[in-house]
Amino acid sequence: MSRPSRSAPEHRGAGSHVRNGRGGARSAASGDAATRERLLAVATRLFSERGFRGVTVRDLSREANANLAAVNYHFGDKLGLYREVVAMALEDVHVDPTTDVAAESTPEERIRHYVTTYVPRLASPRGRAVWAQKIMRHEMNDPTPLAPWIAEVVILPRMRFLAEAVATLMGTDMGDPRVGRCVVSLQAQCLSYMPNRFREVAFPGWREMTDAEIRAAATHIADFTLAGIRRLAEQGE
């Protein structure tokens, strides 16, 4: 009961979602994308701007020029649509600053590379894939049932990457509590440059950072952090 299954698309496969290829099932006359694709595009934009709870199904339907029932028809429920958006965000985010670093680089180079690629992506309202970062931020502030998934795919690998670099730099192992604290200090500084609704609301004269300021901030974080790590390595546990 309560799920008539009207032979509609199956809303279960969390990972597969092959979805029948959907070649040209729609009327070839209309130039616009299929409803499902329009909903995904609109959902990507709205969820990244306002978070899962800040977007209503009616918002999505209206902006996608779709019927109110379209979300439930194509994605099962609102969370199903959000899950697909998060899946795209994870694909976009999880690769970046930890995997494309040369294996033979020094710990210092790794940390600098992490910061100088990560911070501009977080801070700049321009550029690609900021929407994925915004999804992450909303999840951190106001977690949804998808939070554990996100933590496993994007947070943990970053923590491990940074912890390994910091431990090597300090000449200790990853079980040393100082390593964890340094990783937290580094990550906290990076995240502080993420766009923040509070400062926009609370400080009327706030202006966005320029690209040059963002680069300066990234360099600052790297210098600042490496100095801190070296100092803690000297003074011992």
Added chain:
Amino acid sequence: MSRPSRSAPEHRGAGSHVRNGRGGARSAASGDAATRERLLAVATRLFSERGFRGVTVRDLSREANANLAAVNYHFGDKLGLYREVVAMALEDVHVDPTTDVAAESTPEERIRHYVTTYVPRLASPRGRAVWAQKIMRHEMNDPTPLAPWIAEVVILPRMRFLAEAVATLMGTDMGDPRVGRCVVSLQAQCLSYMPNRFREVAFPGWREMTDAEIRAAATHIADFTLAGIRRLAEQGE
């Protein structure tokens, strides 16, 4: 129209709110506090746990053993009740780590004092006035119309205090962009130890920090930050 003003308490004075002293207007027979006071107590707890939007008027009424209309009667509307809670939080927060420091102390002492008093208060679920910090955190994540007020009373004084100490330590003035970046780095590290719903939801094995770990984290932040500041002071702009 739409506001009959039934000679009820005036819900307008944003700043004054003297509120007639309210000596013993209630029947002396009942041992419990007046409805207004019970609502304030419950609101303090619930708003600090779940934020303004996470608490409903029905939650407040139920837990305070008050009628549904009591919030609107005593405080005008839900935001009026929240405003009184925030006012108490501001009184509790704005004094602390910036004003009770000796005027003749060195910049390093000031920064250490700031961190070692601020971080335990942020991080510990025990101790006094954590509810006020939780209110601040909810405002930062999801600002209400009261955000500008909070920014002016608690954020700006802290920023000025830290900026002055950092500038003195670096031997430069507060207009130096490096000063602002160091203040952000310091504050970001402190805030990262604030209780975080994401890590509770996303990491099932999460456990609260002990008092000793919190003290160690505070010392870490101070050492780490002072090292970073000194390094940036050396290398120049």
Added chain:
DNA sequence: GACGCGATCAAACACGTGTTTTATACATGC
């Protein structure tokens, strides 16, 4: 042409929200 089927549509449903209304009990002041 009749049928099946995926997709869309308008409408309704069920519920939760902040707020307002109307009535009533109770203490106080004249």
Added chain:
DNA sequence: GCATGTATAAAACACGTGTTTGATCGCGTC
């Protein structure tokens, strides 16, 4: 005694939410 003003109570209001329903359209196929 009685009006007055304060406080509480139960119900309703007005609206927004996610979801479901039943009908209909446009196809392609037998």
